[in-house]
Amino acid sequence: MLVALGGVLLVMSWLAAHPVVLVLLLAGGGAGTTLFLRRRQREQRRAAALRDVRAREIAAYHAMSPRQFEEAIAYLCTRDGCRDVRVVGGAGDLGADVIATTPDGRRIVVQCKRYGPASSVGSGDVQKVNGTYRDAHGAHLAAIVTTSRFTGPARDFALRVGIRPFDEAALAAWASGTGPAPWA
Numbered sequence: 001m002l003v004a005l006g007g008v009l010l011v012m013s014w015l016a017a018h019p020v021v022l023v024l025l026l027a028g029g030g031a032g033t034t035l036f037l038r039r040r041q042r043e044q045r046r047a048a049a050l051r052d053v054r055a056r057e058i059a060a061y062h063a064m065s066p067r068q069f070e071e072a073i074a075y076l077c078t079r080d081g082c083r084d085v086r087v088v089g090g091a092g093d094l095g096a097d098v099i100a101t102t103p104d105g106r107r108i109v110v111q112c113k114r115y116g117p118a119s120s121v122g123s124g125d126v127q128k129v130n131g132t133y134r135d136a137h138g139a140h141l142a143a144i145v146t147t148s149r150f151t152g153p154a155r156d157f158a159l160r161v162g163i164r165p166f167d168e169a170a171l172a173a174w175a176s177g178t179g180p181a182p183w184a
Helices: 002-017 019-062 066-079 123-132 152-161 168-175
Strands: 083-087 098-101 107-113 141-146 163-166
Touching: 019 168, 066 083, 066 098, 066 107, 066 168, 107 123, 123 141, 123 152, 123 163, 141 168, 152 163, 163 168
Parallel strands: 107 141, 141 163
Antiparallel strands: 083 098, 098 107
């Protein structure tokens, strides 16, 4: 303890004898703090702008009919390089609303769930897709894209069996070009 106190006193007396160094240290600390705060403000503004873009994007999807939503998802697939994109949703679709070939050649089945904010995609929806995308549709992978969210058990099951759960936030990111596609 005495050694530490002696070291502090030695540094203080040296700084008192060299006030320019003290001023430079204080100025450097202030400049560093200013730079840190400016960077943090820029990052906060960028994050807020990204949230705004995504919120506007998802609002358009909430306003669509289920069929328009399927068409919009097909458009996103095409926009992002998929080939052979087909909208096949409807009665008896066996859990497939959009079928496409991804840019790297895999066949993907996308189940579209345009739900309101108070609804969630449940485990039954995920189980249906899991039971059909390989055998009934010959696909390599599957995704469920929703304007809402997934229940915890539905998300857990989807991830366990390799189905990509794309909730409202993931859809907004994909649609605005600020996040990955379901096959990425």
